Amino acid sequence: MTLPDAPQSIRTEPVLDGTAWMAADLAVPEGVVSELKPPHLAEIAAFLSELRAAPLPVQAERALWQALAHRSMPELSALAHAMAHRTETHVGTAVLRGLPVDALSPDEIRSLYRALGAVMGNAVSQNTAGEFIAEVRDYGMGGLNSSEVRGYQTNAALRFHSDDGDLALLLCVRPAANGGTSLIASAMTIYNELLIRAPHLLGLYYNGFVYENRDEEDPPAYRNAIFGYYHGQLTCRYFLRDYVDSAWTKTSVPVSDLERYALDLFEALAARPGAATEYALRAGDLQLVNNNVIVHSRRSFTASGNTGQRLLLRQWVNLDGGRDFPTSLCRHRYGMQTHTDART
Amino acid sequence: MTLPDAPQSIRTEPVLDGTAWMAADLAVPEGVVSELKPPHLAEIAAFLSELRAAPLPVQAERALWQALAHRSMPELSALAHAMAHRTETHVGTAVLRGLPVDALSPDEIRSLYRALGAVMGNAVSQNTAGEFIAEVRDYGMGGLNSSEVRGYQTNAALRFHSDDGDLALLLCVRPAANGGTSLIASAMTIYNELLIRAPHLLGLYYNGFVYENRDEEDPPAYRNAIFGYYHGQLTCRYFLRDYVDSAWTKTSVPVSDLERYALDLFEALAARPGAATEYALRAGDLQLVNNNVIVHSRRSFTASGNTGQRLLLRQWVNLDGGRDFPTSLCRHRYGMQTHTDART
Numbered sequence: 001m002t003l004p005d006a007p008q009s010i011r012t013e014p015v016l017d018g019t020a021w022m023a024a025d026l027a028v029p030e031g032v033v034s035e036l037k038p039p040h041l042a043e044i045a046a047f048l049s050e051l052r053a054a055p056l057p058v059q060a061e062r063a064l065w066q067a068l069a070h071r072s073m074p075e076l077s078a079l080a081h082a083m084a085h086r087t088e089t090h091v092g093t094a095v096l097r098g099l100p101v102d103a104l105s106p107d108e109i110r111s112l113y114r115a116l117g118a119v120m121g122n123a124v125s126q127n128t129a130g131e132f133i134a135e136v137r138d139y140g141m142g143g144l145n146s147s148e149v150r151g152y153q154t155n156a157a158l159r160f161h162s163d164d165g166d167l168a169l170l171l172c173v174r175p176a177a178n179g180g181t182s183l184i185a186s187a188m189t190i191y192n193e194l195l196i197r198a199p200h201l202l203g204l205y206y207n208g209f210v211y212e213n214r215d216e217e218d219p220p221a222y223r224n225a226i227f228g229y230y231h232g233q234l235t236c237r238y239f240l241r242d243y244v245d246s247a248w249t250k251t252s253v254p255v256s257d258l259e260r261y262a263l264d265l266f267e268a269l270a271a272r273p274g275a276a277t278e279y280a281l282r283a284g285d286l287q288l289v290n291n292n293v294i295v296h297s298r299r300s301f302t303a304s305g306n307t308g309q310r311l312l313l314r315q316w317v318n319l320d321g322g323r324d325f326p327t328s329l330c331r332h333r334y335g336m337q338t339h340t341d342a343r344t
Numbered sequence: 345m346t347l348p349d350a351p352q353s354i355r356t357e358p359v360l361d362g363t364a365w366m367a368a369d370l371a372v373p374e375g376v377v378s379e380l381k382p383p384h385l386a387e388i389a390a391f392l393s394e395l396r397a398a399p400l401p402v403q404a405e406r407a408l409w410q411a412l413a414h415r416s417m418p419e420l421s422a423l424a425h426a427m428a429h430r431t432e433t434h435v436g437t438a439v440l441r442g443l444p445v446d447a448l449s450p451d452e453i454r455s456l457y458r459a460l461g462a463v464m465g466n467a468v469s470q471n472t473a474g475e476f477i478a479e480v481r482d483y484g485m486g487g488l489n490s491s492e493v494r495g496y497q498t499n500a501a502l503r504f505h506s507d508d509g510d511l512a513l514l515l516c517v518r519p520a521a522n523g524g525t526s527l528i529a530s531a532m533t534i535y536n537e538l539l540i541r542a543p544h545l546l547g548l549y550y551n552g553f554v555y556e557n558r559d560e561e562d563p564p565a566y567r568n569a570i571f572g573y574y575h576g577q578l579t580c581r582y583f584l585r586d587y588v589d590s591a592w593t594k595t596s597v598p599v600s601d602l603e604r605y606a607l608d609l610f611e612a613l614a615a616r617p618g619a620a621t622e623y624a625l626r627a628g629d630l631q632l633v634n635n636n637v638i639v640h641s642r643r644s645f646t647a648s649g650n651t652g653q654r655l656l657l658r659q660w661v662n663l664d665g666g667r668d669f670p671t672s673l674c675r676h677r678y679g680m681q682t683h684t685d686a687r688t
Contacts (some may be wrong), residue, residue: 004608007601010544200354201547213476219596252563255353258551264348
């Protein structure tokens with residue numbers, strides 16, 4: 001009998017490119033900031049003017065939004081596209097600052113946001129309602145200890161985690177009165193530490209953990225890898241730990257001590273002094289979060305006083321010509337099934 | 345935030361004692377053979393004589409059987425006890441040869457077998473019927489692809505596996521006409537190979553795999569580690585792979601490619617040329633299999649012609665003063681719940 005071939009390889013060398021960093025390595029807390037300049041604002045005015053003349057629903061296909069953006073906002077589109085792709089090799093996060101959200105109507109905000117997302121990549125559905133733009137706010141449903149609630153629906157602090165698409169695009173429409181700051185850490189730096197501190201446990205992270213589907217999809221639970229190494233690229237997905245802790249309700253198999261340790265260690269490495277950068281998003285900030293290489297978290301927040309509650313808009317987009325890896329590393333990379341799909 | 349403490353340590357050094365071997369290292373295929381001599385046979389006659397005078401049901405408690413054995417068979421008891429404990433550090437398997445099964449009635453065989461088991465350790469229940477002595481034979485129910493069937497109930501070949509107690513004691517009453525030979529490999533040697541060939545996957549083996557409970561117990565599936573390292577002792581349990589492959593029917597979570605590889609690799613290392621010893625049990629052979637350090641398998645068999653079908657009797661016993669390790673490494677080490685227990 002010959003020995004079997006390994007289905008994938010385990011990376012044994014540290015990651016040394018710009019995606020592996022400590023907070024002190026960053027020039028600014030946001031990693032990279034591009035501020036909009038007057039010509040960009042003029043392009044946005046042209047975009048909105050063209051849109052008023054020929055309305056386009058946000059549900060319209062990406063190619064239409066992409067064409068409109070390229071035509072009416074050539075400089076801003078080039079900037080957004082470059083920022084998005086640069087996150088793959090440099091820092092893994094960036095902020096496009098100064099979108100004129102206070103001067104725009106809610107519909108105009110969503111249109112501009114849809115157009116910029118379409119320039120950066122292909123947006124996918126984030127829930128079984130098929131939403132491509134989800135509102136990240138307090139839905140008043142409580143925290144993640146309720147099995148009905150997802151991370152974007154609560155004002156509670158969130159643990160370090162990844163979202164599903166290559167990029168999460170978070171547009172700050174209204175910041176919180178208190179709290180809600182972003183924390184961002186390099187998953188590549190975490191991996192480099194694991195190589196030293198827990199090399200024999202790497203297989204656990206590559207094999208992944210079982211997550212509860214929060215009643216949104218069948219099957220009720222699924223395995224997702226935390227790290228994968230394909231075509232010379234190390235990729236991470238670390239979904240909300242809360243869904244691992246509750247998965248036993250669907251599988252009858254509780255989290256083991258060793259699994260709990262592996263998850264605790266990952267999060268402790270993200271949260272240790274100097275690892276994460278923390279800052280508050282401002283109204284008009286579009287935050288790019290590259291889920292392939294970084295993890296993010298958020299502190300709890302309270303309402304914004306007279307101006308209404310904290311509101312972020314979220315898109316998940318996949319980069320054109322992006323990394324090639326199997327869905328065992330990101331089950332919902334190409335979006336969640338809508339309930340309509342699930343029933344047909 | 346400080347880093348969490350690991351719940352257990354991973355052994356990074358090879359095992360170098362007598363439990364790590366290749367087939368060519370063994371003096372005889374059985375590892376260790378002790379043949380009964382006339383004084384032992386005389387003791388057995390005395391034992392049976394005493395038993396006829398004062399019958400003792402096999403269900404009677406261990407202390408009674410132990411006392412009877414020590415009193416009526418002092419030499420054979422000392423031999424059996426020494427053989428059992430020596431498996432912990434030397435080879436991990438042995439055969440006590442020449443029990444006079446052909447001269448004894450079925451009840452006498454069970455009584456002698458019960459007494460020898462009681463000398464070696466504490467027997468535990470092997471199924472939800474609460475059987476302490478199970479018959480290993482073809483129950484005519486088919487193979488392990490049926491979710492109702494357990495390994496001891498089929499004539500199919502069995503993969504390499506462990507049983508639950510520290511020792512499996514297999515008494516050959518009737519060998520098969522064809523096939524049914526035993527294969528035994530050192531789990532410690534397999535570990536030494538894994539240290540070299542797949543060091544980053546060790547965490548997977550320590551974390552273990554999810555096994556189906558074959559409808560015998562709640563919960564319907566459970567995790568069991570394959571290796572554990574406690575108090576300086578490396579211990580293995582590798583339960584029948586078939587129960588891992590079918591566990592998704594209870595959990596909704598299929599075996600991953602990396603898990604399948606880890607299981608395939610373990611079994612390939614057991615089955616590779618030179619690793620396992622193979623031999624046929626003879627009528628009257630009592631085979632000791634130390635599940636802490638070795639794995640065993642069996643080839644398929646056919647009926648024994650006129651003399652009836654192949655029949656082994658099986659006990660699972662735990663050694664007095666045996667290893668200390670948690671049940672996460674052997675869920676049923678102390679026996680399976682009987683259905684009566686489960687309902688109360």
